[in-house]
Amino acid sequence: MLDQLPNTLLQQRKTVQLEANQPLFIQGTKPKFLYFLEEGEVQLTRCGQQGETCTLQRIQQGFLAEASLFAEHYHCDAHCSKKSRLSAFPIKAFRQQLGQDGFYEVWIQLLSKEIKRLRNQGQRLALxxxxxxxxxxxxxxxxxxxxxxxxxxxxxxxxxxxxxxxxxxxxxxxxxxxxxxxxxxxxxxxxxxxxxxxx
Amino acid sequence: MLDQLPNTLLQQRKTVQLEANQPLFIQGTKPKFLYFLEEGEVQLTRCGQQGETCTLQRIQQGFLAEASLFAEHYHCDAHCSKKSRLSAFPIKAFRQQLGQDGFYEVWIQLLSKEIKRLRNQGQRLALxxxxxxxxxxxxxxxxxxxxxxxxxxxxxxxxxxxxxxxxxxxxxxxxxxxxxxxxxxxxxxxxxxxxxxxx
DNA sequence: CGTACTTTTGAATCGCATCAAATCTGGTGG
DNA sequence: CCACCAGATTTGATGCGATTCAAAAGTACG
Incomplete structure (x- = not known):
């Protein structure tokens, strides 16, 4: 997956190590980095009215919160549910590199895949x-x-x-x-x- | 919305008029066109095991099935629930024009918006x-x-x-x-x- | 005016959530 | 190695709320 990224971008990658139960980002804050989960597990969650936590997604590998690339602020919380290793890419650089080598096409396919997954999830929850x-x-x-x-x-x-x-x-x-x-x-x-x- | 499309693409637009209850496309078929709903209503649905219909989304205006741009086949059915007017763009041309004038950025934002909507929908159905x-x-x-x-x-x-x-x-x-x-x-x-x- | 559909209300049933408690498990430290 | 602890797994009992079936009343449309 990462091998499809432009080199310029790969060079700006920073590795992040987090223990289990540590937060990665919280809803409402401005995204500075786009994260790729190499190892471990991250959960995307949201809080309901009465403080109940809703698990939106559990991720074991891949990009997280792909929709945050152009977002003003995160729309959910993320925390490591297991000890995890991640790669962090500066959002700004990521956006600038989208035009490189038709990389935008890779990204669009990634987003499309996520949409399909979410539609499945929605259909499932409707049962x-x-x-x-x-x-x-x-x-x-x-x-x-x-x-x-x-x-x-x-x-x-x-x-x-x-x-x-x-x-x-x-x-x-x-x-x-x-x-x-x-x-x-x-x-x-x-x-x-x-x-x-x-x- | 449509004013953000490259002119080359706009020129290839075809208008489609459909009566209420007419099908637009069905699951499994290969997407030839990308549709923009101008007026009316389109429903995206899927059939369950026992033939029950599940409504994935109702759309009154905008692009439909954005994720089908790079898909081999549709992942749900679409039909007009009201008399509707749509614009149809050839998928191939659409893909080719993505690189034009940074149009891909518009498309990525559209997909991101859809992801956010779907996350909301998922959280809602989990209640x-x-x-x-x-x-x-x-x-x-x-x-x-x-x-x-x-x-x-x-x-x-x-x-x-x-x-x-x-x-x-x-x-x-x-x-x-x-x-x-x-x-x-x-x-x-x-x-x-x-x-x-x-x- | 008649027809198809939505809206409304009622009653019965079923399945899920919840609370509670017991057992099992992996992992930690003595 | 064993004692211990936190968390997962398992089972039971109870209540609530959603579904379902049924039927009546309202409404849009030709």
Whole structure:
């Protein structure tokens, strides 16, 4: 991914190391850098009326908050949910380099991909049954019906807009009904899900 | 909006007139044109597993499916929900003109705006109470807490991911509780909502 | 005037959120 | 190595609110 960036830009990259639970930026502040997550995990969140936190997105790798490139201020909070390593690019330089080597095309494709992801997410959240959301997630985020989860089930529940209790229960019910297979892998908190019903 | 397009592109514009309920494009087909809705209404939808239709977006004015510019195929269906007039631009020419006069910057800003809208929509759908979704919509889509609805309440319900019965009931409850004001305007099926509680 | 659609209200049902509590887990420090 | 702790996982019971089905009243339009 980064190899598609103009060299001028790559040379201005600064590496940022952050521990788990440290903030990266907060809503309302002016973006100075565009971040690329190399390793770890960053969550984009927002606070509701009563202070409840809403998880907009969990990112394990790639650019964060791509829409902040031309934004006056961030529209959500970002914090590291795991110890993370990031590359930071000065926003100003980034904007200036967009015209270089047709780099804008790369960026437009990135934004388009994000829009598609968000449309999927929206469609998923519009489903009001827990099992429908799970299956929809397998079909859209998974590869060939198989999804490797990053992090805990509890974190996944937040992304799906479900309480973790409901997610646990529904997963077990689907498993019992042979609609999916749950494979817990060794030390890592990863699950592998496999659909058993046709598309 | 259209005045920001390069002249070369404007000259290739074709006008399209469609009646209500006519399809504009369907999921899976290859995009040949990029559409700008001048007048009327277009809905982007998707079909769920059991054939239920999910309304992803209702558009009254502006570009449709901006992400299709570099897409191999459409990722949702589009149809006119009202009699509409559109401008169609050949995709190929559009892509070629992006480099002209820094037009790509206009396009990137458009995509960024769409991403922000989708994030709002996602956050809204993650709220599980009808009144929270309504209020969130007023705060994000409205101007200064005032929102002019386009179309019927029933259509709005689909966008909010609620049954229309629940939306009607909750609107009346909020009105009775003085949390919002509903003003039905003459012939047009428009409502004006005004928040009465602080931000 | 009739038809199609929206708006409205009612009643029954179902599923999710919530609170609570127990168990399991990985990781830390003694 | 073991004790311990924080967090994830699991299970149970309860209540609320949204969906659904049904039906009536209102409204736009030809």
């Amino acid at each position: 009001n049954s827990a099992s429908d959301r799970i299956i929809h997630c397998l079909q859209t985020e998974g590869e060939n019906g198989v999804l490797r989860l990053q992090g805990s089930i509890k974190e996944w529940a937040a992304e799906l807009g479900l309480s973790h209790e409901t997610l646990y229960r529904t997963l077990h019910r689907l498993q019992k009904q042979k609609q999916l297979e749950i494979v817990k892998q060794k030390t890592a908190t990863q699950l592998k899900l496999t659909m058993h019903c046709p598309t | 599980n109470s009808a009144s929270d979704r309504i209020i969130h919509c007023l705060q994000t889509e409205g101007e200064n807490g005032v929102l002019r609805l386009q179309g019927s309440i029933k259509e709005w319900a689909a966008e909010l991911g609620l049954s229309h019965e629940t939306l009607y009931r909750t609107l009346h409850r909020l009105q009775k509780q003085k949390q919002l004001e509903i003003v039905k305007q003459k012939t047009a099926t428009q409502l004006k909502l005004t928040m009465h509680c602080p931000t």
